[in-house]
Amino acid sequence: CEVVLREVSQRNQSRSSATNSSSAQTFTGILSENLHSLATSLPRLMRTSDDQKKLFILNVFLGYLKVLGSQVSVVLNSAAHLQRISKALMQVLELDVVDVRIVEERSYAATIETSSDSYNSYAARIQRRHFLYFTDEKIFSLLMEICRTLGYYGNIYLLTDHFLDLYQQSSSYRKQAAIVLNEIVRGAAGISVATEAQGLESQVWGKSVTKDDIKVAVVSIMEEYTSLNNWHLITVSEETERDRQDQQLLSPSSLLSISNSNVGGHTQTNSIQEISSSFGSQSSSPSTSALHQLNSNIWQLCIQLEGIACFAQALGRDFRPLLMTSLYPVLEKAGEETLLVSQAALGSMWDISKACGYHSLKELITENCDYLFNDISLNLHRLSQHPQAPRVLTVMLTHSDCSLLPLVGDIVQDVLMALDLSYQHTAALFCSVLHALLKAL
Template identity: 50%
Template sequence: MQVLELDVMDVKIVEDRHWGCVGGYDPSGSMQHGVQKGRSQRKYFRFFTEEKIFQLLQQVCRVLGYYGNIYLLVDHFMGLYSESAVYRKQAAMVLNELIAGAAGMGVDVLQEREVSLSMDDLKGSVTSILEEYTDQTNWYLVTSIDTEEISHEKQTVPRSGLAALPAAACSSILPSPDPHVTTRTMNSNVWQLCIQLEGVGCFAAVLGREFRLLLLSALYPVLEKAGDKTLLISETAQGTLVDICEACGYDSVQSLINENSDYLVNGISLNLRQVAHQPHAAQVLCTMLRHSDASLLPLVEDVIQDVLSALDQSYSDQASTFLGVLHSLMAALVQWFGPSCSKEHQQRQAAEGQSRTLSQMQQEITSQEMERFFLDYVKQKQIAEGNLSDSSDEEADKVPPLAKPESSNSDAEGDTPLPSHAQLAKDVMERCIHLLSDKNLRVRLKVLDVLELCVTVLHPHGNHLLPMAHRVWPALVTRLISDDPLAVLRAFKVLCTLAQKCGDFLRQRFSKDVLPKLTSSLLSQAAASARAGPVYNHTLAFKLQLAVLQGLGSLCEKLDMGETDLNKVADACLVYLSAKQPMKLQEAAQSVFHHLMRVDPDSTWLFLTEVCCPHPYEPPHTSLQPVKLRGMGRQRDEFTNNILLLLEELQQQESAGAQRAPPP
């Protein structure tokens, strides 16, 4: 036990974080995280560093398990595990190796044992160890300095269970009532959980398909830890899931989750009703969403509604936890339904374009509309002059009324029920509107992330998205113009996504509510970035400037801004064409002008040549006045290189457009 003592002083164990509910998605469920079957985390021991020593100790334990009385051995080391905080991790490692040895895994057999171990005996030992490992006292340990997490663990783990232990033993393993838990304690807890998770994977490999009978008690806790924020724990849990799949005959983690989803969903639903268990239920749901496919959605719809109801009832207490679940849900919906939604939307847009073309053709071959227009014009003019005659009324009445236009597909869309995934996105967006003004910055940041995904999912359903965008706009503007820089950065990302999806709907609102603030902010920060050193590139102010410049041009193009607003944008971005600015800001400012060239090339050319004009323009005839631009004859300055580059690109763009244009 002393030889196997681990070194738990490494700060990186708790520094490495994994945002479990915001992780990557793998549609095949095959765990593309670099996790391989049978891989255990490398351990660092206090009294030796050679890996061969650990391998020999493993072999000793396995031989002991192969030839010894498994019941006595398990009972002895389970006693050490339960009673001694000092030897708990070592006892768990030995127990794992004993079970592997008892099954004959990795044992150099010198001679056959006298009495072979039956599967029932092995299963009985595994079951007792598994129950001890996953007991609340040993499973929910403080592994982070996150105050929210500590409070959750304090609520979950009953302290009365170890009343007989000395106070020091309790504090070294269980969550302390003092939120200031030491790094050593958290490291120790992390390693204990990793060893227990490795044990679950080992037990699955030992029992094979017989382990399916234990999935009811083992799978849910392992999925909890796969969604843990501590990287070491989440990686180990993911490796355990792969081991379970291999042992139980599942093709992938996705298959494992889908085939056991009924009991998992039931467990989540039950635990959501208990405040202390809600964070852990959220972790399980996040993991399920991250490693499954669209077939899971009908099974978890009711649970998602439970999450939304729980969020409605406890905005202040559990908002951050539930927002993690909603982020996982929306990211999954984007992955599952994004391509199909975009195809449907493209088909709908193509159909609308064809109908518009058809109506235009009909107008060209029909004189009825033109006749009606002029008769109405004459009639209105006569009314204004007071010269309306009866004959004109009779003449106007002879013109048959225009046929009522057919209702477009988009109009009918609002009357049709939304698909289930789009309805979920709409329900989630409802909650985001209320939470955008939360006093907690962390909550606001998560809400903005979720909101961006909601807009993406609802994009093909414009008649539902636009009213929601109208409702969210006031709160979003507040985040953009008067919030923490981190929130402003996220809010601007949401704004760019809204502009891509909503288009014309935002033009006037953006011009009135947001653009003046953005341009004034860019102008006020330009001086600081121009005189700053290389360290400035790592500041939040720089990241905010860069994000605004990178997104502003596409916003102007998507919203088809007017000339006045385009001039404001050009004025604000001109200072960032200075050679004194950081290179990334110069490149971002150039990208803004590239977009402006596409929106209004003539106005952009005139704006740039007013600053720097490379050569004079001679009139083609003496009767014409010479062209005078303020940029003519100016000496080279800090703006010259970038402006000349932009003018050259504009000239190339115009030349390419002229070549593509058909002859008159």
């Protein structure tokens, strides 16, 4: 099928390149109208059809894109087509956020340290996402291939701007838009596009898109992902957080319990206060709407962390200059107390290491420790605005060795000073940092 589609696509493109080819225009027009019609009915079909029919429908959708080939870019220049296709993807990719276990699962230092030994131990812990309108992993794979094909043939600037607009404008579409953006960038780079021999992948850099184009798109997307409103999301209820802190500090073996618990502390006090007002009055167990919001935040962070890893894969070693702005936020989330977020961040660290040519997490951290330490030092002096700084240091110490110790002398003094100034609110957090330091010794 792939060979036949490629031959038809090439024939269509060669005809389209000929001047005054009315037959080619008619053929392309028919395909584009069929694509628009299918995109219009796609959400309904995904809600009402069984899995086999869903796979068939998505294969037809993908087939239209492959036959259109480079004409996809022309079709997407039509606002009607782009809106219809994008809205269909937003509705079909809606996540199910009702699972209470997502919020309840907490990460612990011992878990993170075990996972740091190898990439395989991380991969074994990944929890697959659940979508509202399908459960078959093959359906998800097909949808991702559709997104990559759009990225491969489409205009990277147009697609990035359009889906970023959806990401910014609607909280209900934010997670789906991020999923699509991640795959569009991968597709533009030729990753996992037509893997058959002599497929589209071999021709990827023959397109008009360049790595510079992809880099521009990546920078704009990452700026949005790591912005204050989209990165520092609350993932645990205020009541649960306060109770856990009190139990830690009152425990006879507080240092041990702190070192084996999450490193979250009150790192997101401001965010908690903001979101708690929207949740209304809460009992010791969060309300259903609050629980759904926490789950939504967790998945959003996971998708954005996966996105940063996708961008590193798309750019390879050219991603290294972007580590100055992207690595610190990822390390923040690797110290997150919510299990799914910390695992996603750890996986992102592994993918970034491999894409940028580092052989281990230790090498990734060591080679970039200068500006990481600089950011930590600055943020420790502004702890009320940057309460996540201690967890970045904890993650760095956890995933490196004693070679890092000669560089942390001044940072330790900053940690002790910050602990003196804010003991009541951050004792557990800073004790986790000191425990990680002692283990590194």
